[in-house]
Amino acid sequence: MKKTFLNLTLLLAAFAPCAFAQNGDENAYEPRDMAECHPRGGIPNFLKKCERGDQGLKIAYLGGSITAQHGWRPQSLQLFRKLFPKAQIDEIHAAIGGTGSDFGVCRLKKDVLEGNPDLVFIEFAVNDGGRAPVEIRKNIEGIIRQIWAQDKNTDICFVYTLTNGMEKQIINTGKMTRAASVMEELADYYSIPSINFGKRVAELAGEGKIDMKSSEPVVKGKAADPSMNTRAAVDKNGKIPFAKDGVHPDAATGHVLYTEAIERSLPAIFAASKENSKPRSVPPAKRADCIEKVGTIMIDELPQTKGFARAPFGNSAWGRFVKLAPGQEFEFKFKGARAIACVRFGTDGGIMELTLDGKTTEVKCFDRHCSWNRRTIIVLGDNLEDKVHTVKIRASGKKFDKRSILTDEHKAKYDLDPSKFDDNYVYISAVFFLENQAK
Numbered sequence: 001m002k003k004t005f006l007n008l009t010l011l012l013a014a015f016a017p018c019a020f021a022q023n024g025d026e027n028a029y030e031p032r033d034m035a036e037c038h039p040r041g042g043i044p045n046f047l048k049k050c051e052r053g054d055q056g057l058k059i060a061y062l063g064g065s066i067t068a069q070h071g072w073r074p075q076s077l078q079l080f081r082k083l084f085p086k087a088q089i090d091e092i093h094a095a096i097g098g099t100g101s102d103f104g105v106c107r108l109k110k111d112v113l114e115g116n117p118d119l120v121f122i123e124f125a126v127n128d129g130g131r132a133p134v135e136i137r138k139n140i141e142g143i144i145r146q147i148w149a150q151d152k153n154t155d156i157c158f159v160y161t162l163t164n165g166m167e168k169q170i171i172n173t174g175k176m177t178r179a180a181s182v183m184e185e186l187a188d189y190y191s192i193p194s195i196n197f198g199k200r201v202a203e204l205a206g207e208g209k210i211d212m213k214s215s216e217p218v219v220k221g222k223a224a225d226p227s228m229n230t231r232a233a234v235d236k237n238g239k240i241p242f243a244k245d246g247v248h249p250d251a252a253t254g255h256v257l258y259t260e261a262i263e264r265s266l267p268a269i270f271a272a273s274k275e276n277s278k279p280r281s282v283p284p285a286k287r288a289d290c291i292e293k294v295g296t297i298m299i300d301e302l303p304q305t306k307g308f309a310r311a312p313f314g315n316s317a318w319g320r321f322v323k324l325a326p327g328q329e330f331e332f333k334f335k336g337a338r339a340i341a342c343v344r345f346g347t348d349g350g351i352m353e354l355t356l357d358g359k360t361t362e363v364k365c366f367d368r369h370c371s372w373n374r375r376t377i378i379v380l381g382d383n384l385e386d387k388v389h390t391v392k393i394r395a396s397g398k399k400f401d402k403r404s405i406l407t408d409e410h411k412a413k414y415d416l417d418p419s420k421f422d423d424n425y426v427y428i429s430a431v432f433f434l435e436n437q438a439k
Contacts, residue, residue: 037265041191042273043155053086063123065097071255100127101139106432125160142291162198164246170202213246326397336434339380346373350424355392371413395426
């Protein structure tokens with residue numbers, strides 16, 4: 001997925017100080033002062049392995065499209081390899097564009113833990129920008145505790161990215177975004193280091209040395225002014241064109257700034273690592289309802305979907321979509337308090353008839369961005385009784401006015417070829433639930 005959707009509402013929500021704070025409201029949070037790095041307990045286990053020159057080490061990168069790009073992820077991997085040439089360090093690429101911690105906590109086991117990582121970078125501050133603090137806490141703490149339930153010697157590091165507009169808020173308030181501030185609560189509690197990629201970007205923006213959204217090409221071989229202290233490429237005006245869309249940095253500009261933030265932070269993180277060399281002790285969960293246990297049903301493995309078409313989408317397991325034509329349906333059972341489905345939204349997305357324990361609702365697998373196809377998740381049921389539940393998924397085939405739902409940008413793409421939007425299928429690859437007792 002190549003796009004992340006960020007509108008004014010999301011941007012304002014990302015910075016609204018204590019936006020939900022009410023007496024006793026669990027969505028209350030304290031905006032954190034901007035800092036590039038909090039080393040906390042460091043990454044002691046990974047550092048020891050690197051210094052010994054261990055082989056087969058793995059860094060997992062869990063995040064959205066900014067991490068999925070060929071940017072700070074491969075650049076930081078090369079940085080670690082350069083710092084520790086005797087160690088063999090590979091990556092686990094676990095970034096999926098347009099997704100946040102709600103999907104991350106569900107797919108963690110298959111995408112990250114099955115690869116047995118030694119270090120996990122977690123990047124969800126942008127895509128969680130509009131998510132309620134209570135949900136961020138449930139998801140991120142669930143990710144932390146799932147990782148350490150498998151191996152408490154696996155180290156974790158949070159990283160916080162930014163998008164066009166956020167730099168102005170950082171300059172004006174001196175505070176981190178809401179999602180980053182909430183994640184910092186958990187970083188404090190679990191002594192997890194964090195690196196804020198946005199601090200230096202905001203400083204350069206305040207000095208007028210960076211264009212957050214720019215299509216201006218960089219000048220090959222032209223170095224940034226020495227006062228900028230960066231290897232990032234610059235345009236003919238000597239400015240850094242951060243990202244063409246204001247969201248996804250260019251590999252030679254914005255992503256270099258991100259990687260340099262890691263470089264500057266590592267000495268302090270390594271020092272903290274040496275001070276915290278004792279075996280890790282995992283404290284009790286802050287929230288009893290954090291998502292520590294997730295079961296998975298792969299829809300293409302169900303016998304009842306054997307005769308349905310398959311529609312692969314990318315290389316991830318979550319792209320193994322079963323394609324339901326109008327009138328096709330299947331049923332399954334699960335036990336848990338919540339169920340979430342991985343589905344595909346897109347041009348030919350139709351209406352899903354969802355029947356949960358006899359009650360039917362309709363879900364449009366189509367939204368205002370659907371001039372292209374993408375993976376996303378939908379909630380099938382929440383706050384359910386602790387019992388076996390029956391779910392039936394059916395493609396209704398019912399027609400609806402797709403053009404009226406699209407934004408102006410996507411309407412223009414619709415008008416180029418309306419026939420692309422004629423079909424009404426339902427695509428589903430997996431269902432996640434809290435207890436692995438599927439039948």
